[in-house]
Amino acid sequence: GPIPDTLGKLTKLRFLRLNxxxxxxxxxxLLTNITALQVLDLSNNHLSGPVPDTGSFSLFTPISFANNLNLCGQVTGKPCPGSPPFSPPPPFVPPTPVSPPEENSPTAAIAGGVAAGAALLFAAPAVGFAYWRRRKPQEFFFDVPAEEDPEVHFGQLKRFSLRELQVATDTFSNKNILGRGGFGKVYKGRLADGTLVAVKRLKEDRTPGGELQFQTEVEMISMAVHRNLLRLRGFCMTPTERLLVYPYMANGSV
Structure with missing residues (x-):
């Protein structure tokens, strides 16, 4: 029998398989009114006449109508009786090949030089950055000199900037670690004047009153005198870092 026209009222229909x-x-x-239609299969029937090409039917390919010998229309490739023949597709015209410049010509030499220079320009920073990343540990430091209190002084102790100690320890490189413990890590460093120092980097402490406690500890350490104790040389204090600087003693401990 025929396909019922009433199917066209099912506008929310997504799948229609009548093969x-x-x-x-x-x-x-009326089937073209089914705007939500996504899958259509009318193959292997005895349908005849033109295949609609409007609405949702404009999206379907010949496979949806295969093996219906009496169907006609653009999608089937067979003109319907009384309709003009299909216009043949335009002939394929291959693009005109562009002859590459001769290898020995000045244009080729200039183009090659520009390409090589551009490649080197972009590759060199990438290679350098990758090499630096492999050599440097992934540690981040935040020095806020403007927030340091310039009034904090402890006698003859020097107040170092975080940048000074970063440079001295090669950005706190793991290769310069002398020891570690519950307090943090100790790094070997070389100041700008060549003096070797041991930099004790304390673990971050965000407890209330931490800055005041650190200042008190620095003051107490600076006053301590004992033949088995190293005299504190200086310190560094920022909102995120607490560091103590001692003279470097080979095979010693701080």
Whole structure:
């Protein structure tokens, strides 16, 4: 029998499979009103007449109508009786090949030089950055000199900037670690004047009153005198870092 026209009222229908049902007659134009239709299979029937090419039917390919010998229309490749023949597709015209410049010509030499220079320009920073990343540990430091209190002084102790100690320890490189413990890590460093120092980098402490406690500890350490104790040389204090600087003693401990 024919395809019922009433199927066209199911505008929310997404899948319509009527294949292998020996259906006959034409395809109802009302089916093009099913705007939500995503899958259509009318193959292997006895349908005839033109295949609609409007609405949702404009999206379907010949496979949806295969093996219906009496169907016609653009999608089937067979003109319907009384309609003009299909216009043949335009002939394929291959693009005109562009002859590359001769290798020995000045243009080729200039183009090659520009390309090589551009590649080197972009590759060199990338290679350098990758090499630096492999050599440097992934540690981040935040020095805020403007927030340091310039009034904090402890006698003869020097107040170092975080940048000074970063440079001295090669940005706190793991290769310069002398020891570690519950307090933090100790790094070997070399100041700008060549003096070797041991930099004790304390673990971050964000407890209330931490800055005041650190100042008190620095003051107490600076006053301590003992033949087995190293005299504190200086310190560094920022909102995120607490560091103590001692003279470097080979095979010693701080």
């Amino acid at each position: 292998n049902n020996t259906l006959s007659g034409s395809i109802p134009l």
